[in-house]
Amino acid sequence: MNSQLGIIGSPHHLLGLDGISVDRLHALLRRAQVFAAGEESPNALAGVAVCTLFFEPSTRTRLSFQLAAQRLGAHILNFDASTSSATKGETDLDTFRTIQAMGVRGFVVRHKADGAVAALAAEAAPGVAVVNAGDGRSEHPTQGLLDMLTLRQAKGEDFSRLKVVIVGDVKHSRVARSDLHALRTLGCSEIRVCGPASLLPDAGTLAGCAVTDDFDAALDGVDAVMMLRLQRERMAEGLVASLDEYHRDYGLTSARLRRAAPEAIVMHPGPMNRGVEITDEVADGSRSRILDQVANGVAVRMAVLEAVLGR
Amino acid sequence: MNSQLGIIGSPHHLLGLDGISVDRLHALLRRAQVFAAGEESPNALAGVAVCTLFFEPSTRTRLSFQLAAQRLGAHILNFDASTSSATKGETDLDTFRTIQAMGVRGFVVRHKADGAVAALAAEAAPGVAVVNAGDGRSEHPTQGLLDMLTLRQAKGEDFSRLKVVIVGDVKHSRVARSDLHALRTLGCSEIRVCGPASLLPDAGTLAGCAVTDDFDAALDGVDAVMMLRLQRERMAEGLVASLDEYHRDYGLTSARLRRAAPEAIVMHPGPMNRGVEITDEVADGSRSRILDQVANGVAVRMAVLEAVLGR
Amino acid sequence: MNSQLGIIGSPHHLLGLDGISVDRLHALLRRAQVFAAGEESPNALAGVAVCTLFFEPSTRTRLSFQLAAQRLGAHILNFDASTSSATKGETDLDTFRTIQAMGVRGFVVRHKADGAVAALAAEAAPGVAVVNAGDGRSEHPTQGLLDMLTLRQAKGEDFSRLKVVIVGDVKHSRVARSDLHALRTLGCSEIRVCGPASLLPDAGTLAGCAVTDDFDAALDGVDAVMMLRLQRERMAEGLVASLDEYHRDYGLTSARLRRAAPEAIVMHPGPMNRGVEITDEVADGSRSRILDQVANGVAVRMAVLEAVLGR
Numbered sequence: 001m002n003s004q005l006g007i008i009g010s011p012h013h014l015l016g017l018d019g020i021s022v023d024r025l026h027a028l029l030r031r032a033q034v035f036a037a038g039e040e041s042p043n044a045l046a047g048v049a050v051c052t053l054f055f056e057p058s059t060r061t062r063l064s065f066q067l068a069a070q071r072l073g074a075h076i077l078n079f080d081a082s083t084s085s086a087t088k089g090e091t092d093l094d095t096f097r098t099i100q101a102m103g104v105r106g107f108v109v110r111h112k113a114d115g116a117v118a119a120l121a122a123e124a125a126p127g128v129a130v131v132n133a134g135d136g137r138s139e140h141p142t143q144g145l146l147d148m149l150t151l152r153q154a155k156g157e158d159f160s161r162l163k164v165v166i167v168g169d170v171k172h173s174r175v176a177r178s179d180l181h182a183l184r185t186l187g188c189s190e191i192r193v194c195g196p197a198s199l200l201p202d203a204g205t206l207a208g209c210a211v212t213d214d215f216d217a218a219l220d221g222v223d224a225v226m227m228l229r230l231q232r233e234r235m236a237e238g239l240v241a242s243l244d245e246y247h248r249d250y251g252l253t254s255a256r257l258r259r260a261a262p263e264a265i266v267m268h269p270g271p272m273n274r275g276v277e278i279t280d281e282v283a284d285g286s287r288s289r290i291l292d293q294v295a296n297g298v299a300v301r302m303a304v305l306e307a308v309l310g311r
Numbered sequence: 312m313n314s315q316l317g318i319i320g321s322p323h324h325l326l327g328l329d330g331i332s333v334d335r336l337h338a339l340l341r342r343a344q345v346f347a348a349g350e351e352s353p354n355a356l357a358g359v360a361v362c363t364l365f366f367e368p369s370t371r372t373r374l375s376f377q378l379a380a381q382r383l384g385a386h387i388l389n390f391d392a393s394t395s396s397a398t399k400g401e402t403d404l405d406t407f408r409t410i411q412a413m414g415v416r417g418f419v420v421r422h423k424a425d426g427a428v429a430a431l432a433a434e435a436a437p438g439v440a441v442v443n444a445g446d447g448r449s450e451h452p453t454q455g456l457l458d459m460l461t462l463r464q465a466k467g468e469d470f471s472r473l474k475v476v477i478v479g480d481v482k483h484s485r486v487a488r489s490d491l492h493a494l495r496t497l498g499c500s501e502i503r504v505c506g507p508a509s510l511l512p513d514a515g516t517l518a519g520c521a522v523t524d525d526f527d528a529a530l531d532g533v534d535a536v537m538m539l540r541l542q543r544e545r546m547a548e549g550l551v552a553s554l555d556e557y558h559r560d561y562g563l564t565s566a567r568l569r570r571a572a573p574e575a576i577v578m579h580p581g582p583m584n585r586g587v588e589i590t591d592e593v594a595d596g597s598r599s600r601i602l603d604q605v606a607n608g609v610a611v612r613m614a615v616l617e618a619v620l621g622r
Numbered sequence: 623m624n625s626q627l628g629i630i631g632s633p634h635h636l637l638g639l640d641g642i643s644v645d646r647l648h649a650l651l652r653r654a655q656v657f658a659a660g661e662e663s664p665n666a667l668a669g670v671a672v673c674t675l676f677f678e679p680s681t682r683t684r685l686s687f688q689l690a691a692q693r694l695g696a697h698i699l700n701f702d703a704s705t706s707s708a709t710k711g712e713t714d715l716d717t718f719r720t721i722q723a724m725g726v727r728g729f730v731v732r733h734k735a736d737g738a739v740a741a742l743a744a745e746a747a748p749g750v751a752v753v754n755a756g757d758g759r760s761e762h763p764t765q766g767l768l769d770m771l772t773l774r775q776a777k778g779e780d781f782s783r784l785k786v787v788i789v790g791d792v793k794h795s796r797v798a799r800s801d802l803h804a805l806r807t808l809g810c811s812e813i814r815v816c817g818p819a820s821l822l823p824d825a826g827t828l829a830g831c832a833v834t835d836d837f838d839a840a841l842d843g844v845d846a847v848m849m850l851r852l853q854r855e856r857m858a859e860g861l862v863a864s865l866d867e868y869h870r871d872y873g874l875t876s877a878r879l880r881r882a883a884p885e886a887i888v889m890h891p892g893p894m895n896r897g898v899e900i901t902d903e904v905a906d907g908s909r910s911r912i913l914d915q916v917a918n919g920v921a922v923r924m925a926v927l928e929a930v931l932g933r
Binding site: 071273 | 410
């Protein structure tokens with residue numbers, strides 16, 4: 001059953017959405033929808049110890065996984081490996097193996113280096129599952145899943161006529177990469193990517209996407225606008241001239257949103273920079289599905305934890 | 312049922328003791344007394360997720376709420392919003408809404424700004440309850456309640472012949488403000504406030520109190536001495552000349568305590584500055600109810616969480 | 623029943639292995655072996671609140687106790703008293719008494735000062751148990767127990783023909799001290815201690831041990847090699863010339879390990895400095911019991927918590 005979830009080569013882990021089969025993706029989303037609707041199996045993971053092992057801090061994602069694990073009856077432990085005293089210079093792999101030896105069966109791992117989560121998963125003992133909670137710029141698969149669940153709730157299961165635009169700093173975004181993998185797998189008919197050239201990734205990442213730096217044009221007739229957070233450090237790096245200019249060119253306003261389809265929804269992975277990539281009016285408006293995304297995050301993580309750790 | 316607890320305008324929250332009805336206050340104290348006596352209903356909040364959301368750190372208060380929530384069977388989550396990386400510059404309201412969207416039903420919120428907790432509560436979704444764990448200098452209602460429970464255990468339910476003195480930095484104390492509201496509501500016959508003029512609040516806060524800077528006089532015949540913590544920063548601010556001088560004028564010693572009524576009790580919200588506002592002899596003496604206060608804190612928080620979150 | 627565990631004078635605590643009776647030691651190890659084998663009594667501590675009270679941070683030890691407490695059904699709270707804001711200058715004893723007053727019945731305490739844990743235990747209320755999770759250079763009794771359990775699993779219950787060497791910074795090691803007490807109590811026939819003179823403790827600590835600074839000689843025919851972590855600060859203190867030199871003289875390599883008995887096992891309390899006191903080949907080799915030690919840590923802590931807190 002667990003192998004239903006599996007990425008090739010790692011049937012007990014969820015390391016990314018790249019290469020996940022369409023059947024597996026739909027199965028996870030259907031199960032997450034059951035949890036989102038309030039039906040829970042509260043003891044699926046009773047007595048199972050799950051550890052959030054974060055080499056890069058993220059309170060919000062950790063909290064969401066924590067709630068998901070608790071609702072399934074798991075014991076949850078938090079290990080913030082980003083504080084130096086926690087590991088005293090031991091290798092990441094030794095930290096992982098040590099906690100694994102304590103009897104922890106599920107690991108929710110975040111790391112700033114691309115591929116670091118997969119590297120740990122490759123060393124996992126039999127019966128131990130690793131879920132990627134974000135690695136470098138590569139993948140954030142549960143964010144990708146919750147975005148798909150949110151799209152599915154608003155637009156239905158069939159993505160074949162959906163027009164979606166992803167806007168902003170795609171280059172540095174693991175969220176965007178996971179979204180792109182998932183949208184392609186689900187057969188989304190038109191994926192647009194919009195942002196300044198300095199924030200666009202390589203051609204491989206953009207395969208199959210319509211790319212533009214013209215936000216107005218990119219919005220035309222889309223069913224969903226997926227905004228990305230602008231990290232302040234992009235300014236220091238010289239990739240963005242100023243917040244004002246970024247807002248002028250890539251900030252989602254109510255006026256701009258009118259270019260999208262009448263029932264278009266707005267998404268954002270949070271935390272938001274209000275007044276930069278999104279205005280209050282849009283963030284809090286009727287089109288916004290931003291809080292649905294947060295709610296779906298818990299449901300998706302329940303589905304994932306159950307799939308990789310359940311009997 | 313929940314409305315039994317309610318402050319006007321916020322039936323599902325506990326934001327302060329200002330304006331709480333005497334009936335509601337007594338009901339909460341009676342229920343807390345049941346918990347204090349060891350009778351628990353361990354599953355009253357089974358499966359309910361409660362989050363301590365602290366924009367200002369306080370390990371001790373957080374721990375007390377955590378124990379209260381656990382004993383009621385709730386899932387407890389801790390979010391320390393005082394560390395910058397936790398929120399990445401998002402607004403407090405977005406942080407609150409995000410955690411709420413995850414399915415958290417109870418919030419225990421501390422904030423350094425007056426009114427900030429009420430502002431979040433005003434945005435709470437239906438069925439979500441907010442408990443003020445201290446905001447600015449305004450209120451710390453569960454501390455007020457535990458102080459009243461401690462008084463009630465020592466002196467009985469009828470406060471109409473009670474003489475109480477509150478001593479120290481009333482100006483900056485949310486504890487004192489909540490205590491004053493509760494003492495007035497419960498009909499305490501004589502409320503004295505004592506401290507140097509530099510640490511006394513405005514006249515409104517002191518309404519109905521006998522105010523003096525003479526500690527010896529203030530102690531005369533009182534049934535309870537409620538000491539306040541002296542924050543070290545009051546010296547840097549020039550509000551207190553020195554710790555020695557403060558101790559000489561406002562430190563509670565055994566000798567001074569003899570001025571109080573024979574069965575007078577001593578209270579302190581902790582953490583204590585031993586040798587400053589209170590001597591070891593008094594803190595650890597037979598009149599001290601300081602550890603009872605701590606124990607009552609858990610009982611009171613159980614009663615509050617049950618009242619705002621229970622069915 | 624609790625007195626089965628007892629150190630003289632503190633029947634409800636586990637403060638150290640110095641003075642523990644051989645019967646009590648065996649009883650704890652037998653019970654831990656039951657837990658290590660996967661047999662648990664998940665509700666032995668149902669509803670009991672256990673607090674990790676760490677005046678010196680240690681994520682790894684805290685996590686192990688946390689897992690042990692959770693598996694016994696306890697409520698677990700973490701109090702990191704090493705961060706200044708947590709205690710606002712109150713005394714350690716007031717912090718302890720405050721948490722005790724909240725109804726916490728079990729304390730797992732770490733402190734950088736020798737004897738500080740025992741000092742708190744001396745003030746514990748009836749029915750409250752204190753477990754030493756490491757104090758100064760004195761004792762780390764659960765580490766000593768898990769080391770004995772690991773030896774017992776590999777070499778059998780009878781320690782009377784066992785040859786063991788402890789290698790490295792014995793002077794500053796509470797782990798080594800607890801190990802020495804336990805090995806003597808269990809009747810280990812030959813205890814060798816090896817390290818540079820600058821890292822050897824006083825003669826009392828070394829009573830009954832064969833002491834040498836020649837690692838090769840010390841390894842000759844031993845059944846177990848217990849390596850210690852080299853703290854980097856020993857260099858700054860001038861006690862060790864360089865990591866390279868330390869590795870040359872006291873690093874455990876595969877070549878050196880051949881001097882030990884054919885079935886000799888290798889132990890290390892972690893976290894390891896790979897390439898300093900131990901090579902990758904040995905740490906990850908077939909003789910290594912380092913991850914077994916970690917697994918045994920949870921089992922031993924379950925046995926200890928059950929013994930001091932169970933009915």
